[in-house]
Amino acid sequence: MEHPIQTDYLRWIVLLPLIGAALNGLLGAQLQKRVGKWLISIIACAPVVIAFGISAAAFLKLKALEPEERFLIDHVYPWLHVGSLSVDVSFWVDPLSAVMILVVTGIGGLIHIYSTGYMHDDRSYWRFFAFLNLFTFSMLLLVLADSMLLMFIGWEGVGLCSYALIGFWYHDHVNTRAGNKAFIVNRVGDFGFILGIFLIFWTLDAQGHATLAFREITKNAALLQGQMLWGVPVATLATLFLFLGATGKSAQIPLYVWLPDAMQGPTPVSALIHAATMVTAGVYMIARLNAVFSLAPETLHVVAAIGAATALGAATIALTQNDIKRVLAYSTISQLGYMFLAAGVAAYAAGVFHLMTHAFFKACLFLGSGSVIHAMGGEQDMRKMGGLKKYMPWTFWTFTISVLAIAGVPGLAGFFSKDEILWQAFSSEHGSPWLWLVGVVCAGLTAFYMFRQLFMTFFGECRADHHTKEHLHESPKVMTLPLAVLAVGAIAAGYIGLPAVFGPNFFGHWLEPVLGGGHEEHASAALELGLMLVSIGVAALGILLAYLMYYKKTLSPDVFASLAGGVFYRLFDRKYYVDELYQKVFVGGALKLAAIGVWIDTNIIDGMVNGTARLTVFVSWLNGLFDNYVIDGMVNAVADLTYWSGGKFRKVQTGSINGYLYVILGAVVVAIIIKLRYAG
Amino acid sequence: MEVGTVVFYLIALLVVASAAMVAFSHNIIYSAFSLLGTFAGVAGIYVFLGADFVAAVQLLIYVGGILVLILFAVMLTHRITDVQITNRSAGVVPGLIIVGLLFWLLYETITTTPWAKAKEIAYAATSAKIGDQFLQSYLLPFELASIVLLAALIGAVVLARKEMKG
Amino acid sequence: MEITLTHFLVLGAIIFCLGMYTVLSRRNAISVLMGVELILNSANINYVAFAHYSSGGVDGQIYAIFVIMLAAAEAAVGLAIVLAIFQIFHTIDVGATETLKN
Numbered sequence: 001m002e003h004p005i006q007t008d009y010l011r012w013i014v015l016l017p018l019i020g021a022a023l024n025g026l027l028g029a030q031l032q033k034r035v036g037k038w039l040i041s042i043i044a045c046a047p048v049v050i051a052f053g054i055s056a057a058a059f060l061k062l063k064a065l066e067p068e069e070r071f072l073i074d075h076v077y078p079w080l081h082v083g084s085l086s087v088d089v090s091f092w093v094d095p096l097s098a099v100m101i102l103v104v105t106g107i108g109g110l111i112h113i114y115s116t117g118y119m120h121d122d123r124s125y126w127r128f129f130a131f132l133n134l135f136t137f138s139m140l141l142l143v144l145a146d147s148m149l150l151m152f153i154g155w156e157g158v159g160l161c162s163y164a165l166i167g168f169w170y171h172d173h174v175n176t177r178a179g180n181k182a183f184i185v186n187r188v189g190d191f192g193f194i195l196g197i198f199l200i201f202w203t204l205d206a207q208g209h210a211t212l213a214f215r216e217i218t219k220n221a222a223l224l225q226g227q228m229l230w231g232v233p234v235a236t237l238a239t240l241f242l243f244l245g246a247t248g249k250s251a252q253i254p255l256y257v258w259l260p261d262a263m264q265g266p267t268p269v270s271a272l273i274h275a276a277t278m279v280t281a282g283v284y285m286i287a288r289l290n291a292v293f294s295l296a297p298e299t300l301h302v303v304a305a306i307g308a309a310t311a312l313g314a315a316t317i318a319l320t321q322n323d324i325k326r327v328l329a330y331s332t333i334s335q336l337g338y339m340f341l342a343a344g345v346a347a348y349a350a351g352v353f354h355l356m357t358h359a360f361f362k363a364c365l366f367l368g369s370g371s372v373i374h375a376m377g378g379e380q381d382m383r384k385m386g387g388l389k390k391y392m393p394w395t396f397w398t399f400t401i402s403v404l405a406i407a408g409v410p411g412l413a414g415f416f417s418k419d420e421i422l423w424q425a426f427s428s429e430h431g432s433p434w435l436w437l438v439g440v441v442c443a444g445l446t447a448f449y450m451f452r453q454l455f456m457t458f459f460g461e462c463r464a465d466h467h468t469k470e471h472l473h474e475s476p477k478v479m480t481l482p483l484a485v486l487a488v489g490a491i492a493a494g495y496i497g498l499p500a501v502f503g504p505n506f507f508g509h510w511l512e513p514v515l516g517g518g519h520e521e522h523a524s525a526a527l528e529l530g531l532m533l534v535s536i537g538v539a540a541l542g543i544l545l546a547y548l549m550y551y552k553k554t555l556s557p558d559v560f561a562s563l564a565g566g567v568f569y570r571l572f573d574r575k576y577y578v579d580e581l582y583q584k585v586f587v588g589g590a591l592k593l594a595a596i597g598v599w600i601d602t603n604i605i606d607g608m609v610n611g612t613a614r615l616t617v618f619v620s621w622l623n624g625l626f627d628n629y630v631i632d633g634m635v636n637a638v639a640d641l642t643y644w645s646g647g648k649f650r651k652v653q654t655g656s657i658n659g660y661l662y663v664i665l666g667a668v669v670v671a672i673i674i675k676l677r678y679a680g
Numbered sequence: 681m682e683v684g685t686v687v688f689y690l691i692a693l694l695v696v697a698s699a700a701m702v703a704f705s706h707n708i709i710y711s712a713f714s715l716l717g718t719f720a721g722v723a724g725i726y727v728f729l730g731a732d733f734v735a736a737v738q739l740l741i742y743v744g745g746i747l748v749l750i751l752f753a754v755m756l757t758h759r760i761t762d763v764q765i766t767n768r769s770a771g772v773v774p775g776l777i778i779v780g781l782l783f784w785l786l787y788e789t790i791t792t793t794p795w796a797k798a799k800e801i802a803y804a805a806t807s808a809k810i811g812d813q814f815l816q817s818y819l820l821p822f823e824l825a826s827i828v829l830l831a832a833l834i835g836a837v838v839l840a841r842k843e844m845k846g
Numbered sequence: 847m848e849i850t851l852t853h854f855l856v857l858g859a860i861i862f863c864l865g866m867y868t869v870l871s872r873r874n875a876i877s878v879l880m881g882v883e884l885i886l887n888s889a890n891i892n893y894v895a896f897a898h899y900s901s902g903g904v905d906g907q908i909y910a911i912f913v914i915m916l917a918a919a920e921a922a923v924g925l926a927i928v929l930a931i932f933q934i935f936h937t938i939d940v941g942a943t944e945t946l947k948n
Contacts, residue, residue, distance in 0.1 A: 082815040661870050665778055672785050688849050692857050699864040702880055703871075715880055718861070722887050725854070726910075729898040734890075734907045734914075741914050746883065746921045753876050753925040757932045775871040779863045786859040795851055798902035809904045810911070818908055825915050832919035839926035 005065075010074035010091040013054050013101060014140045016047035021133035028126025037125050041116040044129035048112050048136055052105035059098045067513050070095050073146065080149075084210035085201070091144040092215075096514040099352060100143040100284055103359050107276045108136050110482035114367050115268040117478035118374060128168060128266065135161035139277050143284065147212040148197045151285070155193065155249065158278045159186045165273060166265040175264040182258040189248015189255050193285075196241035200292065203227050203234045214288055221291035239292055239299040243306075246282030251333050252340055253310045257579055259333055263325040267370030270325060275332050275366050276359040283339040283355050287348040290515055294346060300430050304344025308438040311337030313576065315445040319452075320573040323380050324369045327453050331406070332362060334442060338421050341439060345431040347424035348515040349508045353497045354421055356507075357413035360493050361402040364486035368399035371475040371483065372457060377468055382453060387462035391472040394480040396458050398487035403454045405490040407447035408539040416494035418443060419532055423499065426531060440535050447542030455550035499528065688728060695721035712747075712754050719743050730803040733810050854895035861888035875928045875938040879921065886917045 023043050024031075031039050062070045075090040093101070112132060119128050138157025145151035160183075167179030201212055207223040209216065227234040246252070251259035262274050273279070286293055286303070293299060311334045318330035335358050342351035373380055375392055389396045405412035408419070422443070426436040462469055474480065497507030548555040574580075698717030705711045719742040726735035814822045865884030872878050890910040897906025932938050 082812060658870055658873070662774065662778065665782065665866065665870070669778060669781050669785060672789075676785070676788070685849055688853070692853075695857065696860050696864075699861050699884055702884060703864045703868045708874055708877060711877060711880060715883065718884065718887065722861075722891060725857070725891055726894055728849070729854070729894045731894045731898070731907045731910070734894055734910050737911055737914055738890075741918050742883075742887075745918055749921050749925055750876060750880060750883075753879075753928055756929060757876065757938050772871055775867055779867045779870065782866065783859060783863040786862070787856065790852060790855040790859060795896075796900045798898075798900055800902065801898065802902070806904050806907060810908060813904060813908055821912060825912060828919055829915065832923050836922040836926040839923065840929045 004071040004073040004092070005069075007058075007072050007074050009054060010058065010072060010093060010144065011076050013051045013058075013105070014091060014137060014144055016051045017133045017137040017140065020044055020047035021130050021137055024126050024133060025130035028130055032126045037116075037120070040126045040129055044133055045109065045112045045116065047133065048105055048109040051136075051140070052102070052109050055098070055101040055105050058093045059102060062093060062095065062098055067509075070513055084205055085212070086210075087147050087149045087212055089150060090146045092146040093144065094514050095510050095512075096284075096287060096352065097143050099356060099511070101140060103356055104136065104139050104143060104277050107359050107363050107486070108139075108272055110485055111268050111272045111276070111363060111367065112136075114271075114370075114479050114482040115266075117476045118268050118370055119266065124168075128165075131161050131164045131168070132269070132272070135165065135273060135278070139281075142281055146214060148200070148214070148217075149212050151288075152194065152197065155245075155281065155285075156190065158273070158281065159183065159190065159249070162186075162262070162269075162273050162278055165269040166262045168265055168269065172264075178258075178261040178264040182262050185255050185258040186248045189245045191245075192241045192243075192248070193245025196238045196245060199229070199234060199238040199241060200224070203229075203238070217289065218291040221295060224292060225295055233296065235292060235295040236298050239289075239296045240302065242285065242289065242292075243282075243299060243303055246285055246340075247306065248282075249285075250279050250282030250336050250340070252282070252336065253306055253313065256310060256314070256333050257582060260326055260329045260575075263323070263329050267325065267366060267373060270329070271363045271366030271370065274329065275362040279332065279336055280339070280355045280359070283336070283343060283351050286340075286343045287352050287515060290346075290348045293343070294516075297430065300344050300346060302344075303340055304425075304430065304435055307337045307340030307342075307344050308435050309337070310334070311341060311442045312438050312445075315442045315449070316568075316572045317575050318449045319445065320569060322382050324372065324382050324385070324453065324457065325366070325380055327382075327449060328362070328365055328369060331365075331446065331450065334446065335362065335406070338418065338439065338442070341425055341435060342421040345425050345428040345435065347421065347428055349511045350417070350420040350424045352511060352515070353507050354417035357405070357417040357490070357493045360486055360489035361405040361412075361414055364398055364402040364483060364490055365406070367479070367483055367486065368395050368402065371395040371479055374475055374479070375472050376464060377471060379464070379468065382456040384463050384465075384468075385457045386460045386464075387458070388472070389458040392474045394474055394483060398480075398483040399458070400454060401487040402490050403450045405494075407450050407543060408443050408535060409543075410536060411491075411494075413490050413492070413494035415536075416497055416499065419499060419535060420497065422535055423528055423531060427528075436531070440538050443535050444538035444542040447539040448546045451543050451546035452550050455546060459551055499532070684728075691721050691724040691728070695725065708754055712751050715747055715750065716743065719747060730801075730806070732805060733807045851895055851899040854891055854899075858888040858891040858895070861885075861891065873939045875931065876925070879924050879928070882924075883917060883921070886913055889913060 020043050024040055028040055031043075058072060062072065072093040073090055074092070075088055077089050078086075079089045080087045112129075115128070115132065119125055122128060135158060138154045138161055140154070142151050142154025142158060145154055163179045163183040163186075166182050167176040169175050170179075197212070200217065201210065203224055204210055204217070204220055207220070207227075209220045209223060211217060211220070224235040224238070229237055244255075248255045259274055259279065263270055265274075293303075314330045314333035314337060318327050318334065321327045321330060335354070339351040339354050339358070342348070342354060371392065372385065372388060372395060375388070375395075376385065379385070401412070405414040408415045418439075422436055422439045425431045425439050426433060462472075464472070497505050499505070545555070549557050571577075694717050698714040698721065701714035702711045702718065705714065719738065723735045723738040723743070726732075726738055861884055865881045865888060868881030868884060869878050870881075872881065890913050893906040893910045893913070895906075897903060897910075928938050
């Protein structure tokens with residue numbers, strides 16, 4: 001760690017997508033018209049693919065080093081050196097960011113390739129890819145940044161691109177509103193993030209270690225211990241602010257409301273930004289600053305509680321949704337909740353592991369749903385689908401594999417990562433059986449709603465109208481190939497992080513230099529196996545229920561919907577009324593505040609003014625009496641005098657600016673002369 | 681005389697001559713163009729005073745920005761072909777008298793006041809120091825300046841645009 | 847003969863007086879603005895000259911930069927006003943726009 005290896009190629013991982021974005025953004029419209037869409041595709045896809053190659057090279061280089069020395073850095077140029085603040089533009093790769101850049105460039109590259117098929121008929125083809133590349137650039141900047149300030153730029157950048165891409169089809173007002181919502185809600189989180197940065201910088205500055213670089217912060221994190229601000233430990237306050245930022249970007253309670261609406265964007269965007277990469281930024285940031293977070297057990301409790309609550313809340317909402325993408329959106333929120341649950345019990349490696357496996361199967365699910373939507377001619381309602389299995393076999397099989405993976409079927413990626421989290425939630429020193437229980441319930445719910453989606457979309461009778469049915473077709477190769485690759489990932493990615501009872505956890509060891517060792521104490525292998533069986537059982541129960549309800553149709557979903565008088569169903573269906581609540585409290589609150597301001601203005605301030613006026617009227621009435629009877633003549637004389645002199649003086653107010661200036665300057669000159677005469 | 685002194689007098693002559701042109705020319709376009717000489721000359725004076733950064737800013741903002749703006753305004757408010765591009769003066773004689781009096785006073789003050797002297801007169805690059813100061817002692821004015829500029833920007837747009845509704 | 851502080855101050859005074867004369871005597875609003883720019887430039891020369899010869903820091907230069915910044919803002923708003931006046935009165939003679947008088 002002390003002597004990082006200097007390189008000069010990491011910058012290209014970040015710069016290549018930027019070049020692609022610049023080319024497509026500035027020249028794209030012309031290129032598309034003059035040359036054709038194929039050139040746009042190459043300009044967009046090539047940088048990401050090459051960046052993946054460089055990332056892989058960096059990864060291999062890192063792998064060849066000793067675990068303690070796995071650290072590459074690329075100083076590009078010194079950026080800010082002001083006072084005690086000094087920030088460089090430099091990129092670093094350590095085991096954690098190596099995993100992230102592989103995910104971002106790898107899955108991002110696949111999604112780029114997929115998009116060339118999905119967006120093929122769009123008029124603004126070039127604009128789409130310019131933003132997609134810009135997003136990839138920002139995300140890589142966020143991941144590779146070696147200081148919090150640089151990370152913040154990437155953090156803002158991904159938010160901006162997300163906004164631009166959600167509202168990509170801006171002709172429809174709904175889409176632009178969704179974009180605005182995402183941007184504004186994210187802004188609330190960003191505000192917390194930047195306060196957290198300030199707080200850490202200030203405190204370390206006061207201790208004589210002013211820095212924003214992650215490496216230095218990690219090294220000096222101990223200095224934050226025992227520092228207080230307003231009676232609260234600084235570490236707790238700062239991490240809470242940072243976590244607020246994470247809830248915004250990663251769609252956790254209370255700031256998750258933007259993600260379901262973000263589904264208004266094109267489906268590849270949902271896959272890339274709102275499932276695989278950007279929304280994991282919060283998890284990455286917490287893992288990156290794990291040294292600081294570990295100092296604040298209170299924050300960790302909050303993180304774990306919010307993670308668990310989000311996982312449960314979003315999973316229950318997903319049960320009732322009928323829009324194919326909204327189910328996936330809530331599923332994403334729920335899975336992100338798992339990751340925060342892991343971070344909250346200080347099992348950062350498990351969180352990052354789930355982040356990675358989730359990226360594979362969720363990207364595959366989104367792209368698969370995109371393929372379905374593409375075939376259905378834009379239809380997103382699952383109630384109008386069904387029986388698509390025979391029309392689109394590739395999409396069906398890849399989708400099925402991903403559903404099995406996310407549902408936690410043993411042997412697939414999702415099983416291993418989810419189980420690792422559940423085990424850590426149970427056994428870690430910050431964990432508790434309650435967190436485990438919530439996690440297991442969520443696993444069951446996840447299995448249920450994912451299989452519900454699978455059955456509703458691909459099995460049974462086709463419920464589409466005749467016209468749509470005629471056009472049903474498998475998507476082109478550029479779309480199915482990425483699906484296949486992602487499906488393979490969804491199967492295989494789990495085997496690099498096997499639970500301890502089965503074999504070596506390569507993933508955990510890989511991240512150990514950054515995130516600290518896993519909890520190797522092992523209460524007992526039997527307990528771990530037992531818990532694993534419980535979660536498998538719960539998942540199987542969920543799958544069985546979905547099978548009975550939506551495949552066999554022997555069990556009516558209405559039975560469950562009407563439980564407890566349908567209260568739960570309505571609650572889930574209306575998403576716990578959170579949108580309505582926010583509308584009332586924040587939007588309505590702001591309006592109320594304005595109304596109060598108006599009231600104060602009309603009643604109190606105007607009242608005061610009116611009161612003064614009335615008083616004046618009264619006094620002048622008295623005055624008038626006095627005038628009329630006592631000094632009428634005198635007043636008249638004064639009034640006449642005033643009128644007369646006013647008439648004379650009126651001529652001075654010429655309105656001529658030159659005239660005024662003459663007077664002013666003349667006065668100044670006279671004043672200086674007098675001053676000189678009497679002073680000198 | 682040294683070369684430096686000669687150069688100073690040349691620049692000063694340029695500045696004064698073009699400023700006089702601004703003040704006395706009857707054609708507003710000549711006035712506007714001779715402003716270029718003044719601004720560029722003042723930038724040269726800054727270089728003489730060891731203020732490299734201010735000189736660069738002067739060139740960028742005055743010559744590149746304000747002057748162009750003024751020229752635009754001149755062109756937009758006068759038709760070039762119009763004969764009447766005159767620059768009517770008012771009250772030449774009283775103006776000259778009062779300004780002459782002012783100059784005499786200023787000259788007296790300048791020559792008779794014992795000005796403080798710096799310990800050493802340095803000719804070093806100042807950009808780094810100015811940047812440091814902007815982010816330390818002058819942070820608040822610096823931020824305020826950005827707000828003022830924003831307000832001016834919006835204000836200028838609001839004022840200059842054509843009213844949409846008749 | 848060595849160049850001293852006095853030289854710069856006298857130069858500043860000359861520019862100031864020329865600017866003042868422009869502002870006083872011109873009836874064209876744009877000319878008035880040009881005069882104001884001259885005055886601001888003369889003030890800047892003084893700032894930088896004092897910073898160089900008297901105080902020895904960069905403070906004077908920073909004031910000069912602020913003045914330049916404000917001059918830019920002033921020019922932008924001022925010229926926008928001139929344009930607006932031109933649209934309404936079809937002249938930019940400062941003497942002609944005296945509707946406030948009545």
